[in-house]
Amino acid sequence: MTNDVSHTGPERAAEVLERTPTGLFIDGEFCDAADGSTFEVLNPATARVLATVADAGVADGRRALDAAVAAQEGFAATPALERHDMLMRAHQLLRERRESLAWLMSLEMGKPLAEAQGEIAYAGEFFRHFAGEALRIDGGYQPAPQGTGRLLVARQPVGPCLLITPWNFPMAMGTRKLGPALAAGCTSVLKPAQQTPLSMLALAQILSEAGVPPGVVNIVPTTDAGGVMEPLIRSGDARKLSFTGSTHVGKRLLEQCADKVLRTSMELGGNAPFIVFEDADLDEAVAGCMQAKMRNMGEACTAANRIYVHSSLIEQFGDRMAARMGELVVGDGTAEGTQVGPLIDEAALDKVEALVGDATDRGAQVLVGGQRTGGTGYFYPPTVLTGVSTDARAAHEEIFGPVAALTPFETEDEVVAAANDTRYGLVSYVFTNDLRRALRVAERLESGMVGLNQGVVSNPYAPFGGVKESGLGREGGSVGIDEFLESKYIGIALG
């Protein structure tokens, strides 16, 4: 890719697609699958084919891991300053190509261009952050407390990594893993989601231009995720798996990793409670809820899934949410003015429809939306439900769509218990103007992250991750690189 294009509409889409590689990226080259297989990538706004991409099979996966294994020793020995510089060059290229990469993402995933641009900026920040972390990899040297020797601690890359990413943030979920892997000196094989392989292939080109050596990053889109990845996991030739996706798949992968005792990082599903206390600033709470609910059309692990509003406020809160949601412009993400794009596919649409039907069957009222939009593309209208029962499926499963499910509560103890009544624990949101309550509740909530009077927590400079069945490990922040480093202790005899 060169500099950004400036056309509009279909012409621009065609130009962006034409410049995007569609081969597997193995050992520094874009290539066909060994058996020549390909698959089609669809535009969720039109259900039409966007691109045809090479479809990796078992042999291609193996070749990619062989390349990563072969490159590991040399890359681990690269001076940290060089790894820093590669990441900073890639960061700069992401900035320069932000417009066209946003187009590509909007085409394959559906999100509005403004959100896609935001994601490219967010994705690039992981490279800048981890470029700095590469320079801060430290160790230790201390007298043994027994006084008989010295304790030396070196921090070394874990080795070749397998990285698996989902479709909802096609660029940022990749850079959030590749940033720390590259900073630490690890090589990798990354498998993007089959709905959205193009963003990662565009990134492969950027990494190559940024000077990342052949074999260090390999990208293998495939329609056979299990068939390709399981033998690589079980081979033991990779030393780590970092996965972002559903809890269901994450558990299966943990079992596979047990075989060769691979290190794992698991960023899994969420079921975020969003709590509005009676002393909250209503305007701020509505604005925060719009962000926490509608970012990425609700297709985010951090999306507000259960919105608990104090009974004294719920009517006003519901009316304001309904007014804001009803005004949103739904359409093709690449069209000017679109605020809400399509869902990813037919199955996602069916699930959202089923959850809304289940909630209304159990007594919820629809304040706005609630009926699937006809026509092509996978569109669902912004919807507000109130009086959602705590038994409803929407209270226990990720909605993953533009549906705000409101439930009233009376007391702090009651709402904390309800919020924690889930197997998930990724993020919670709390809106209150009472500082003591804010901190008390934040400490009692069983989640890896809490948004206090704010509807977005994602930040490359903070540790992102969950507890309970939302995952293991943290991405981002100063601890993010630890997931890709081992501490090696060397005992030294003196005298």
Ligand code: NAP
């Ligand atoms: P998914 O079905 O679990 O898929 C995620 C990735 O795993 C995709 O690349 C998928 O490939 C791959 N995969 C599926 N089955 C596999 C197998 N047997 N072996 C190896 N890889 C396999 O999840 P999704 O529907 O794409 O993504 C949405 C989920 O991700 C939600 O639960 C969301 O909460 C979670 N998420 C979590 C975070 C976080 O940071 N905690 C961030 C974003 C999303 P295919 O595309 O080929 O199926």
